Amino acid sequence: MEYELAIVGAGPAGLSASIEAAKAGVKVAVIDENAKPGGQLFKQIHKFFGSKEHRAGVRGIDIGAQLLNEAKDSGVDILLNTTVWGIFDNVLAVHSSNKIQRLEAQRILIATGASENTLAFPGWTLPGVLGAGAAQTMVNLHRVAIGDRVLMVGSGNVGLIVSYQLMQAGAEVVAVVEFLPQIGGYWVHASKITRLGIPILTSHTIKEVTGDGKVEVATVGKVDSNYQIVSGTERNFDVDAVCIAVGLSPAAELAWMCGCEFMYIPELGGHVPVYNEDMETTVPGVYVAGDVAGVEEAATAMIDGAIAGLAAAESLGYLDHNEYEDLKRGKRVSREVFELSRFRFRRMAKERFANKEGRLKQWSKT
Amino acid sequence: MRIIDHPILGRIEPERTIRIEVDGKMIEALEGEPIAAALVANSMRLFRFTKKYNEPRGIFCAIGRCTDCVMVVNGIPNTRTCVTQVEEGMKIETQYGSGSIR
Amino acid sequence: MMGKMAKETEVVVVGGGIIGSATAYYLARAGKDVVLMEKNELASGSSGANAGLTSTTWCPPGPLLQMSMASLKEYDYFSQELAWDIEFERCGRFTVCETEQQFEEMKPFVEVRNKGGNSLRLIDRNELLELEPNLSPSLFGAVFAPNDGHVNPLYAVYAFADAARELGAKIYEYTEPVAINAEHGCVKAIATNKGEIKTKYIINACGIGAPVVSEMVGLKIPIIPNREQMLVSEEMPPILNRVIINAGYMKDVQPTGLGDSAARKKSTQTVGTVCNQTKKGNLLLVGVNDFVGEDERTTFESFPAISEGILRVLPILRTYDVQIIRSFAKFYIYTPDQKPILGKVDGLEGFIMASGVNDYGICFGPIIGKLLSDLICIGETTIPIDEFNLSRFG
Numbered sequence: 001m002e003y004e005l006a007i008v009g010a011g012p013a014g015l016s017a018s019i020e021a022a023k024a025g026v027k028v029a030v031i032d033e034n035a036k037p038g039g040q041l042f043k044q045i046h047k048f049f050g051s052k053e054h055r056a057g058v059r060g061i062d063i064g065a066q067l068l069n070e071a072k073d074s075g076v077d078i079l080l081n082t083t084v085w086g087i088f089d090n091v092l093a094v095h096s097s098n099k100i101q102r103l104e105a106q107r108i109l110i111a112t113g114a115s116e117n118t119l120a121f122p123g124w125t126l127p128g129v130l131g132a133g134a135a136q137t138m139v140n141l142h143r144v145a146i147g148d149r150v151l152m153v154g155s156g157n158v159g160l161i162v163s164y165q166l167m168q169a170g171a172e173v174v175a176v177v178e179f180l181p182q183i184g185g186y187w188v189h190a191s192k193i194t195r196l197g198i199p200i201l202t203s204h205t206i207k208e209v210t211g212d213g214k215v216e217v218a219t220v221g222k223v224d225s226n227y228q229i230v231s232g233t234e235r236n237f238d239v240d241a242v243c244i245a246v247g248l249s250p251a252a253e254l255a256w257m258c259g260c261e262f263m264y265i266p267e268l269g270g271h272v273p274v275y276n277e278d279m280e281t282t283v284p285g286v287y288v289a290g291d292v293a294g295v296e297e298a299a300t301a302m303i304d305g306a307i308a309g310l311a312a313a314e315s316l317g318y319l320d321h322n323e324y325e326d327l328k329r330g331k332r333v334s335r336e337v338f339e340l341s342r343f344r345f346r347r348m349a350k351e352r353f354a355n356k357e358g359r360l361k362q363w364s365k366t
Numbered sequence: 367m368r369i370i371d372h373p374i375l376g377r378i379e380p381e382r383t384i385r386i387e388v389d390g391k392m393i394e395a396l397e398g399e400p401i402a403a404a405l406v407a408n409s410m411r412l413f414r415f416t417k418k419y420n421e422p423r424g425i426f427c428a429i430g431r432c433t434d435c436v437m438v439v440n441g442i443p444n445t446r447t448c449v450t451q452v453e454e455g456m457k458i459e460t461q462y463g464s465g466s467i468r
Numbered sequence: 469m470m471g472k473m474a475k476e477t478e479v480v481v482v483g484g485g486i487i488g489s490a491t492a493y494y495l496a497r498a499g500k501d502v503v504l505m506e507k508n509e510l511a512s513g514s515s516g517a518n519a520g521l522t523s524t525t526w527c528p529p530g531p532l533l534q535m536s537m538a539s540l541k542e543y544d545y546f547s548q549e550l551a552w553d554i555e556f557e558r559c560g561r562f563t564v565c566e567t568e569q570q571f572e573e574m575k576p577f578v579e580v581r582n583k584g585g586n587s588l589r590l591i592d593r594n595e596l597l598e599l600e601p602n603l604s605p606s607l608f609g610a611v612f613a614p615n616d617g618h619v620n621p622l623y624a625v626y627a628f629a630d631a632a633r634e635l636g637a638k639i640y641e642y643t644e645p646v647a648i649n650a651e652h653g654c655v656k657a658i659a660t661n662k663g664e665i666k667t668k669y670i671i672n673a674c675g676i677g678a679p680v681v682s683e684m685v686g687l688k689i690p691i692i693p694n695r696e697q698m699l700v701s702e703e704m705p706p707i708l709n710r711v712i713i714n715a716g717y718m719k720d721v722q723p724t725g726l727g728d729s730a731a732r733k734k735s736t737q738t739v740g741t742v743c744n745q746t747k748k749g750n751l752l753l754v755g756v757n758d759f760v761g762e763d764e765r766t767t768f769e770s771f772p773a774i775s776e777g778i779l780r781v782l783p784i785l786r787t788y789d790v791q792i793i794r795s796f797a798k799f800y801i802y803t804p805d806q807k808p809i810l811g812k813v814d815g816l817e818g819f820i821m822a823s824g825v826n827d828y829g830i831c832f833g834p835i836i837g838k839l840l841s842d843l844i845c846i847g848e849t850t851i852p853i854d855e856f857n858l859s860r861f862g
Contacts, residue, residue, distance in 0.1 A: 033430070035451075045374045059374070086795075088768045098789075102768060115431055125434075127411040127424030134428035142403035143378055145367040146425075169369045213412050213422045251431075417703075417749075442789050444702050464705045464749045467602075467788065 003029040003077070005312045006092050006105035008084045008254060011039020012298045013290025013305030014111035015067040020309030022074035024318040028309075029103070030076055031094060033083040038064035039113055039290075041298060043136045045168075046161060048299065060298065067302075087258050090285070107285050107312040110255050111305060114248035114269055114291035119153060122208035128215030132162040132245035139169045147241025151218045152176040153206050156184035157297075159245030163193050166243075174237045176200045177220050179227065207234060209242055218242050250292045258283050268294035278328070279308035287312060303335045368407045386456040401447035401458060402428065402435050413437050413447060417463035437461045474638050476666040477501045479844065480658050481673050482645055482681055484508075485515030486621065486830055487822050488673035489628035490837030496635035498845045503665060504629065504637060507644035507677070511625035514675045514829060517798035519698060519744050519752040520621040521711055522556075522831040525563055525613045526722035529584020532807070534851045536828070537585065539835035543619060546834065552627040554619055555747045560710040561616035562600060563718055564607050564781060570715045571608040577726065578611055588613050602707050602784045611715070618711055618744050621830050628837075648684040648819075655818030669844055671820045676762060676799045678809075678823035685816055689809065690861055691824055692734075692802040695763065697756045697770040700794040703749035707784060714741040714781065721757065721827055723806035734759060741777035751790070753778050757800070766795045800827040810836060810856040811843065820844070821858050 005021050007014045010032035018028045036042060044060020058066075071078065079096070084103075086093040092103040116131040123129070128147060130138075132154065138146045150171050152163045155178035163173045176193070181203050183190050194200060207219040207229055218237045221229035248269055255273040256262070261282040262271045272294045279287045289308040290301035307328055314324035370378050382397040386404060395404035402425055405413070411424045413435050426434040430449035439445035440457050443465025447458070479495050481488045484506025492504040506512075522540055527533035540558065547556040565571040571590075578588045589612045596610050597603060629639055640662065647659040648670060657666045672681045676693040717740025719726050742754035756770040771792070779786055801824055803809060809824035822840055825832055839849040 034449075086766070086768065088765075091768060093768050093771070100771060116427060118426070125421060125423060127413070127422055130424075130426050130428065134425060137428040138403065138406060138425070139369065140375065142399055142406075143369045143372070143375070144403045144407040145369055146406065148367075168373050214424075443705065444791065464703045466705045467707055467784065 001029070001101060001103040003027050003103065003105045004316055005029075005107045005109065005309075006031065006103055007109040007111055008092070009039065009111035009113055009290065009292075010034075010037030010068075010078060010080070011111060011113050011290060011301065012041055012063070012067065013113075013292075013301040013308070014039070014109065015071050016302040016305035017109050017111065017287075017289060017309030017312070018071045018076040019067070019074050020306045021313045021318075022071070022076045024310070024313035026313050026316055026318055028076045029079055029105075030071065031079045031082050031084055031092070031103070033081070035081055037068055037078055037080060040133070041067075043133070043140045044161075044298070045140050045165060063298070084254065087254050087286075106316060107287065108258075109279075109287040109289060109305075109308050109312065110252070110258075110273075110292055111288070111290045111301075111308075112251045112254060112292045114295050115251045116244070117247045117249055119206070119244050119246050121206050123210055123215075126209055126211055126215050127213065128211070128240055129209060129242045129244065132158050132243040135241070135243045136162050136165060139171075140165060145169060145171060147171060147215075147239065149174055149237075149239045150241045150243055151206070151220070151237050151239045152243045152245060154178065154184070154245030154247075155190070155200055155202070156245060156247065157186060157189055158248075159243070160185040160189035160193060162243060162245060163198060164189065164196070167193070167196055167198070171241075173198045174239055175220070177204045177206055178202045179205050179223065205229065206242070215240055215242055248291060248295045250295065252288075252292050255281060255286070255288060255292065258286050260286060260288075265294070268296075277307075277332070278311035279304055280311060285315075299338055300335060303331050303338070307331050367409065384452060384454045386452050386454075386458060388458045389460055395452040397452070399452060401437070401439065401445075401450050401452050401456070403448075404452050405447065405458075412460070414461035415463070438465050473640055473643070473660075473663050474503055474665060475663070477503045477638070478667065479503070479669040479671065480505065480665055480667045481671045482658075483513075483673035483675065483677070483823075484510040484625070484629070484639070484641065485513050485673065485675055486511075486625050486628070486833030487825065487836055488671075489625045489632065490833040491671055491673055491822060491840050492632040492637045492639070492837075493628045493635070494837040494841035495844065496632045496637040498841050500841075500844065502632065502637040503667070504632065504639045505643040505645070505660065506639075506641050509641050510629055510639070511622050513677070514798045514801065515625050515833075516622055517796050518621055518696070518830060519742060519754050520555075520618045520624075520746075520830055521561075521742070521744060522619055523561055523613065523616040523711070523713075523828075524586055525561055525581075525588060525611060525616055526718055526724045527581070527586070528723070528725045529581060531851050531853065531855065532723075533581065533584050533586060535835045535839075536831055538838075538851065539832050540615065540617070542834035542838060543624075546627070546631075550631065552623075552631065554623040554627050556617065556619040556624070557747075558615050558617040561613045561713065562596065562603075562610040562710055563613070563713050563715050564596070564603070564610040565715050566607060566780070568608050573726065574609075574611050574715065577724070586613070587615065600709060600712075602782060603712070604781055604783050607781070616711065618746075619830065620746070624830070624833070628834075645681055645684060648681075650685065650816060650818075653815060653817055655816065667818075669818045669820060671822050671840060673822040675801050675823065675829070678801070678821075682821075685813075685819055687813060687816075687819075687858065689821075689823065689858070690804050692759065692804070693762055694800040694802050695758050695760050695797050696754065696800055696827070697766050697774070697795060697797040699753040699771065699774050699792050700796075701751035701753065701785075702791045702793050704745065704751060704788075704790065705749065706745065708743060708745040708751070708782070712741070712743045712781060714777070717741060721800075723826070729806065739773045739777060741774075741781050743778055743782060750793075751785075753792075762799075764797050764799065766797045770795065801829065802826050804861070808832065808836070808856050809858050810840070810853045811858070813858050
């Protein structure tokens, strides 16, 4: 198989990139290991916010469907149930229907998203302890309840949103436990669940989970200024599920394999591949976009994906350089508008990215 | 338990119901869903026991990355139940350790 | 290790793989002041990326056979007497014959080696399948080495290093030599990126990096890196009792004396079938070998190549839809005659070679450590190593 641009991951970043590149005339394939494309979008039943351009007011599931149709209409080949298990120079090694094949590409975009982190505590392996994203998948995608009474660990956006979605699905979220002294996610999400009577216990952490072959009791305690549990503050919750929402880390194995340079930035999820303002990594011809390049959200993934798609198209000769620079500038302005439109923002360090040829990429977060 | 009615997602569309066998017991599953969903829908959450300490495990990531949910499916051990679709008459068994070769 | 680096010692061992860590252990045990230095992390070279096989089968009679057998005894001692869990098991090895001709060739092969002190047996297809039921019935038979085995190479390196440290050795990672100072034909000190260490002896226990260190004293070492690729499967229930290798690969890769090996011919690629099931249950599948300089990247083609070989020998893997979870590549440290490079060097008192171990480094590590420790402490070795001296290359 041969393509001009191969995109690994059919989430918001990958699909957005494929649309821009295909519209410019590039022969594009988007490859996804799942049976359905859309990445995390198909679990997001809440309405996104931002501006119209950022598809504000539209639910994630609908954005996913829109992107998918646009990609198909633009002539993108979408290969599902296909895993990219390696990248060897310009060859993607793919696996599908028990066969392995080579897929040659002139440009590669790695848009593989991020995986959930975990938290170790006594009882963390019991059936019933699962990731918040996992709960979201089971409830929103597969329509099965993961528990009747749930404790949520982590008050970032994922913890808050999934708590709300669990309530919508008929479960009772007994509390949200947050290690730090302040709530991690946006106020708009936090207020939705406090209005439903769910207590958000800041400066609290999970001590242990017990049960006979499954989750039965979760013990939570208050932490002091050294983040140690204060003896005597323990509380037990009778629950049958505990969701862990303690952040995501870029799923960047393919970028490691290609030889991309990385930087360690905790605020963006850990080890992130270094890239420039064209979304190109330190390996020429390899681009990154979406959560794999730093955990943010779908709106920024779509913008960054679009830039990567345009950049790839330009480098393949399908876009005039000035035209590309104009379009890119427009996207970057849109990204900054989106960032400013937020009510509340996670504080992020100002970072400079530099690739081996000295090109600078500066991210500024307020 | 299945979430039949949902304020945003609406009612579950009636899919074809199929029957699968779990540790000798026949249960109902919906065509097109992963094995793990069928089990959880039938209140089964314990999928395997670990090799070294014989500890119970179930779902953790639900998207095929962590391999916590593996079971023996049609005789093949280490099958990720969260990304493997059910099929009529499928035989699913709790996996002990790495399973066994018969 | 944190803290200040030692300024003076008796022996500096350069290279933190199996040779270096084992040598540091034996020297420390003999009461010597030892520093072990490694430019990266312990076992980050070839010692950390192989199948951990320890075999006497291929060894022609003479010092090589004596060394391999003695080395396995050292592993016995280390794991049993010292109770370090390095997963060393003398599970046995089958060198399987895929053609009738190979089977015939193995008859004199076994005789010669048994005369030299080994205890191999040539078994036919029926006995082979009885002992190892999951093997393919298309095989003609095998050489059975009941005492060959395997070890966890990472644990072995860490265990020898920990044991050495307990006996007083100092181990410095992220430390590499930049120059070696000698006076009047004697080693005086080794300068590193972290400072200088005065020392009487320097042992070059590096793998493919050995020439770089020897260059510092004006010595040319004929090391030829050969990249080996292997695959790792998911954890499986027990399907293999012993190590399996196909006779063709053994002839290609190991200095059996059965004619020119690929290493000697420098043929571009060798594909073989080696399979070993670890204690945890993963299958280690070897391999594809190439002469590609120091390119340690894996290739796409190695997957179908290795898989085809193993499926011929172990067809059950297809039935059980076995998943490959990982692949990696590292180097064999070939020499032109495939014998190791050991011992003192002419013209520089105190500089000792401990490299060129081809594909048998994990097996020979302990005995090399012991012999070199004896060489330094008592001036002689229980197994003659003169034929492995660097001077043979002229």
